[in-house]
Amino acid sequence: MRLGSTGRFLVSAAALVIAASGCAGGTQQTASKSGGTLVYAVPFSVASLDPHRENEDTTSIMIGQVYDTLVHVDPDVPTKLDPGLATSWDANSDNTVFTFHLRTNAGFSNGNPVTADDVKFSLDRLWNLQASPSFIMQGVKSVDVVDPHTVRLTTAASDGALLDKMSFTMTAIIDSKTAQAQGATSDAQAATTDKAEAYFNAVHTLGSGPFMLSLYSPNDQFVLVRNPHYWGSKTGVDKVIIKDIPDSTTERQLLERGDIQIAGAIDYATAQQLANESGIKIGYAHSLNLIYLFMTGSPQVSAPLSNKLVHQAISHAIDFQSILKLASGHAQQPPTTIPLGLLGADTVSPPKHDVNLAKQLMAQAGYGNGFEVPFTYANEVKYNIDCNLLAQILQANLAQIGIKLDLKPVTEDEFFAKFRSRQDPIGFSFWTPDYVDPDDYTGPFWDSDVNFLTHRLQWHNPDVDALYPKSLSTTGQERIQVYKQLQELFQQDPVMIGLIQPDYVLAYRDKVHGFKLVWELRMHDFSPVTLS
Amino acid sequence: MTAFILRRLLLVIPLGIGVTLVAFLITDTIPADPILTLLGDKTATENPSAVALYRHQWGFDQPLPIRYVIYLEHLAHGDMGNSIVTRRPVLQDVRDFWPATAELAIFAVAFAVLVGVPLGVIAAVHHGRLADNVARFVALSGSSIPVFWLALVAIQIFYVQLQVAPSIGRLDIDLDPPRTITGLYTVDSLLTGNWTDFGNALAHLALPAMVLGANVMGLVSRMVRDSLLRTLNSDFVRTARSKGLSERRVVYVHALRNALIPTVTVVGLVFAQLMSGAVLTETTFAWPGLGRYLAKAAMGLDFSAIVSVTLLVAFIFIAVNLVVDVGYALLDPRIRYS
Numbered sequence: 001m002r003l004g005s006t007g008r009f010l011v012s013a014a015a016l017v018i019a020a021s022g023c024a025g026g027t028q029q030t031a032s033k034s035g036g037t038l039v040y041a042v043p044f045s046v047a048s049l050d051p052h053r054e055n056e057d058t059t060s061i062m063i064g065q066v067y068d069t070l071v072h073v074d075p076d077v078p079t080k081l082d083p084g085l086a087t088s089w090d091a092n093s094d095n096t097v098f099t100f101h102l103r104t105n106a107g108f109s110n111g112n113p114v115t116a117d118d119v120k121f122s123l124d125r126l127w128n129l130q131a132s133p134s135f136i137m138q139g140v141k142s143v144d145v146v147d148p149h150t151v152r153l154t155t156a157a158s159d160g161a162l163l164d165k166m167s168f169t170m171t172a173i174i175d176s177k178t179a180q181a182q183g184a185t186s187d188a189q190a191a192t193t194d195k196a197e198a199y200f201n202a203v204h205t206l207g208s209g210p211f212m213l214s215l216y217s218p219n220d221q222f223v224l225v226r227n228p229h230y231w232g233s234k235t236g237v238d239k240v241i242i243k244d245i246p247d248s249t250t251e252r253q254l255l256e257r258g259d260i261q262i263a264g265a266i267d268y269a270t271a272q273q274l275a276n277e278s279g280i281k282i283g284y285a286h287s288l289n290l291i292y293l294f295m296t297g298s299p300q301v302s303a304p305l306s307n308k309l310v311h312q313a314i315s316h317a318i319d320f321q322s323i324l325k326l327a328s329g330h331a332q333q334p335p336t337t338i339p340l341g342l343l344g345a346d347t348v349s350p351p352k353h354d355v356n357l358a359k360q361l362m363a364q365a366g367y368g369n370g371f372e373v374p375f376t377y378a379n380e381v382k383y384n385i386d387c388n389l390l391a392q393i394l395q396a397n398l399a400q401i402g403i404k405l406d407l408k409p410v411t412e413d414e415f416f417a418k419f420r421s422r423q424d425p426i427g428f429s430f431w432t433p434d435y436v437d438p439d440d441y442t443g444p445f446w447d448s449d450v451n452f453l454t455h456r457l458q459w460h461n462p463d464v465d466a467l468y469p470k471s472l473s474t475t476g477q478e479r480i481q482v483y484k485q486l487q488e489l490f491q492q493d494p495v496m497i498g499l500i501q502p503d504y505v506l507a508y509r510d511k512v513h514g515f516k517l518v519w520e521l522r523m524h525d526f527s528p529v530t531l532s
Numbered sequence: 533m534t535a536f537i538l539r540r541l542l543l544v545i546p547l548g549i550g551v552t553l554v555a556f557l558i559t560d561t562i563p564a565d566p567i568l569t570l571l572g573d574k575t576a577t578e579n580p581s582a583v584a585l586y587r588h589q590w591g592f593d594q595p596l597p598i599r600y601v602i603y604l605e606h607l608a609h610g611d612m613g614n615s616i617v618t619r620r621p622v623l624q625d626v627r628d629f630w631p632a633t634a635e636l637a638i639f640a641v642a643f644a645v646l647v648g649v650p651l652g653v654i655a656a657v658h659h660g661r662l663a664d665n666v667a668r669f670v671a672l673s674g675s676s677i678p679v680f681w682l683a684l685v686a687i688q689i690f691y692v693q694l695q696v697a698p699s700i701g702r703l704d705i706d707l708d709p710p711r712t713i714t715g716l717y718t719v720d721s722l723l724t725g726n727w728t729d730f731g732n733a734l735a736h737l738a739l740p741a742m743v744l745g746a747n748v749m750g751l752v753s754r755m756v757r758d759s760l761l762r763t764l765n766s767d768f769v770r771t772a773r774s775k776g777l778s779e780r781r782v783v784y785v786h787a788l789r790n791a792l793i794p795t796v797t798v799v800g801l802v803f804a805q806l807m808s809g810a811v812l813t814e815t816t817f818a819w820p821g822l823g824r825y826l827a828k829a830a831m832g833l834d835f836s837a838i839v840s841v842t843l844l845v846a847f848i849f850i851a852v853n854l855v856v857d858v859g860y861a862l863l864d865p866r867i868r869y870s
Contacts, residue, residue: 039705047569048619055572130582132572191585201620217709218618218628219820219828220701241705246815246824249684250700253692259699413833416568420577434574444574452577 036531037239038512040524041251042264044219044244050200051172051207052122053131057432060169062222062242065526066109067172067207070100070119070151071163073436073523075516078288079343081163085114085173085208086151095158095473100166102149107229108175109205109212116145121176121186123153128190133170136434158473161439168435169523175206210235210527219244224526236514236530255280255507261531262508262515267384268328271505281510284330284503285517288339288433289383290441291390293318293497294419295426297459302373302425306459308493309365315351315494317358317401322393326385327502334498336487337431337445342438344483348491350498358401370402373425376418379409382430383502390428390499422456428499438483442471446490453496463489533861536869540854547850548843549604555842556600559835566592569616569832590616603839613836617828622840625825630844631715632702633814633821637806638716639741644748645799649792651749652756657783659761667753675750683743683816690739697739700818703732740817744810748802755798759791793863800856807852808845 042061048054051063071089074080086100106114120143127137139159144152155162165171176184182204183195200206205213210230215223222242226235243260245251252270254260256277266274271282295314299306320333332340335350362368377391388409395405405426410418418424433440444452447468448460464486471482506517514528568576570586587593591602606613612622648671655667690697702717703709710721710729718737721729763769764787772786773779809823822841829837860867 037706047617050619053619130575130579130585132570132575134582135574135578138578191582192589197619215708217820218625219824220818221705243701243705243818244820245700245818247818250687250816250818253687254699256692257695257699259705413562413565413568413831416573417565420565420568420573450578452574455577 034234034236034530035238037241038237038262038526038529038531039241039243039260040262040264040526041243041245041254041260043246046218048197048201049203049205049213049216050197051170051174052126052129052133053197055132055170055434058222058242058244061524062213062224063172063207064169064209064523065211065224065240066205066209066213066227067169067174068106068114068209069169069171069173070102070166073164073167073518075518075523075525078341078436081167084167085119086166089163091163095160095162095475096155098153098155098162099146100151100153102151103231104149106208106231108178108208109227109229110175110178111229112175112177114173114208115148116151117148118173118176119143119151120145121179121184122173123171125174125179125184125186125190125194126171128186128188129194130191133168136165136168136171158469160472160475160479161435161437161443164435164437164439172207175208178206210525211240232527235527237526240526252507255509258509261512262506264506266505266507267381268330268505271507272328274507279510281508281512283506283508283517286332286341287383287501287504288341288436290334290337290339290431290501291382291385291428291499292337292431293394293426293428293499294424294453294457295495296424297454297457297495298422301423301458304365304367304371305373305425307365307367309361310367311494313358313361313365313401314398314403315497316354316361317403318351318394318397318497318499319353320350320499321353323390323500326389326393327500330503330505332501332503334501336490336494337496337498338438338441338483338487339433339498339501342436342441344438344480344487347480347484348487351491351494355400362401362403367402370404372404372406374408375405376408376410376415376424376427378412378415380412384505385500385502387428394428420456422458439472442468442483442486445496446486457495459493459495461489461493533858533869537854537858540850540857544847544850547846551846552603552607552839552843553600555839556596556603556835559833559838560596562833566590566616566833566835569834590614599835603836607840607843612840615829615837616834617832617837622836625837626822626841626844627715629820629822629825632819633809633823634807635702635716635718636737636740636744636810636813636819636821637803639737640745640806641748641799641803643741643745644752644802647745648749648752649756649795651753653760653783653788655753655757656760656764664757667757671750671753671757673750674746675754677746679743679747679810680812680816682746683740683813686739686743687816698732698735700736700816702736702819703729704736707732740813740819743817744806744813748799748806751798751802752795755795756791759794760787763787763791789863793860796859796863797856800852800859801849804845804849804852807848808841 042058044058045056046059047056051067069084070086072082072084074082085102085106087103088101090099102116108114123143127134139155139157141154141156146152179196182199185193203213203216210227210232211224212227213222214225221244224240226238248266251263252266255263274280275282295305295311296302297306304310324331324333333350334340335348338345340346377387380387391407395407398405419427419429443450446464448454448465454460467486471486474482504517511532513530513532567583567586571582575582591599615622615625618625651667651671655664658664698704710717710724710726713720713723717733718730721733769782769787772782809821809826811823811827814821814823826841861869
């Protein structure tokens, strides 16, 4: 079955994208010319510069410019894939064998051509390093070279999300010849034998993306320049500087003076203040970032909180509208834990705020008089949402049905240690997408085979487990129906509740054209950007 | 004197062991897991074999005492271990981040001394008069305004409003740094004859150095004033005056030299503190120094980085104290070390 971009069912999600001025707006723009330096500011989180060992946000933005992947997610429609290093792709009828046809004109920044051998080496290395981003290759049985420009991936079970996974930044295709000469390995022992990380960290990039890395000073900046061998059109600017500005007030001041062109980390309040300043524009875009409430499934951890009726009661006790206000209205409420914008997410309705119904459910569960429980949460600002305020809203909401939350703010590390210990009765956590597919929010969240959150919460839903494989073996309209059924089954015992999906917000100078704010921070593409 | 210096240097060994041991024990009590920093929540949860492998590779499968011994053994060979947060040798990180901090500290302390000492002298000489009150007000403001607030206000006034200060960071964003020799941009640009970078680096240092130095300036000026006042009332000054020496000579030659001794101690200690990084100033001015490196290391539970930088800071304190003690002997002929 051919699964090219036209064959996929498209959900209209154009509203998801806010294009900066100059993007298909139809209005006349000031003349923009090629060249110049674009400065994008963001607080750095960087570990390794080796794409197959790294999964931090800032490095992802850099790696996304420097390394190309087989496919790209369309910047306008998140459910659509565009060609990357592969110009077309096929899958067999049960989604277990995927064939990618590579473009013949792609070159690495050192001039070497991109071949099927490079793809095999890169994907094998990604899996065998057993590093932070390796999970994306889970379930891939083999990567085979069919001919110099054709690669075949075979999965152990049906995997309808595989194509989307091949757009994940860290499925970066590297120049295998040079990498091997520098000690890179890709076989089963790669985790112990690969010695190439130091080479990457010494600012060597082996990618075929629109830019290449020319300078990295830690806690300071990445400097990117054009890759002369890039297959696509020439980038709009000569140079991109990704600058580490850890303080949001400083970032605002730099933008006002024009020393940076895009402020990547401002909050909603600052954005509103900047909106009226001349020369500055504000862009909002729906994100796939999720803050969700979780409860335990284990009576040993908490008898009342492991009760299905209490899960339902809590889902009706929460005043979602007041939570959305934490983002000054720039946020959405997902119906379940699948964020809106993903395939099938909008096929069910979110839980309704109904305190009386919630009280009835509590009485039915035998907890009409309520109970008290400790509520440990990360004392942070996440996705621009102040977690202290969020915890206070939940505390007030649940108090109305007799549940007294004893708030315990801790550091993020401490919170995760508690959450991972499986002994946390209730709390809220965060999820940033790895790939743009609902499976990133169902597999790790609900399925007992993947067993990520189901293990942590000690909660299993056999009906969801039975239906889950079908979400990976189907495509198109049929797959959407499976997600509808999965969500309906899940909502019968909502042990996790999607609380808020806060929008991204960016501020930029009005001389920046062609920059698209997309639902995934790491998918920012600087190559079409021009400056006037 | 040589024996004294040698004895003090030998102190480094027991002190180093003590400091690293305490740092090790403290990092071990934090209820968080460095494997999470390395592998991320997903891989750390779903892939037990990766967890086991990385625990082994980074030495976390060993009990704490063994890990400590291994660390000391590596340290003896000049290896400070690898950072979990930057995935590079800690030694290389220190070499990259410390010069930025050192340069800022030197300029901050220079500002504090060049402004603080004259201010203290003026206050003492004009004791109780308007000049004293003004000087004391400036000193008090300097030492009581929180540094992060002063930084934000200074940037708002001098960078955003008046547009006289350059942007934050060590150089203009579009300038390439000078070739690394010492890592201090002002020194390296001088050595390589790169005048553009030299001027630019100086301009970029001005605001953060003044902000960071304001606090010290206040402290220095108050100390100079107090000890100069005390000295001016002492017997030997009375003798000097009765010999008919000019007031100028009495204050600057006889009194000030004696009054500076306690100030030297304080400046030394503050300098050592600034050399180990100033997190708030470095954050606001996007200054890639040791303070921010250490803050990130602490949050990522980066054992090697935390322990090694703590050790380095201890060394800085020992070295600065040594210099201060030697300085005493130069300032006060009565002090002799044997």
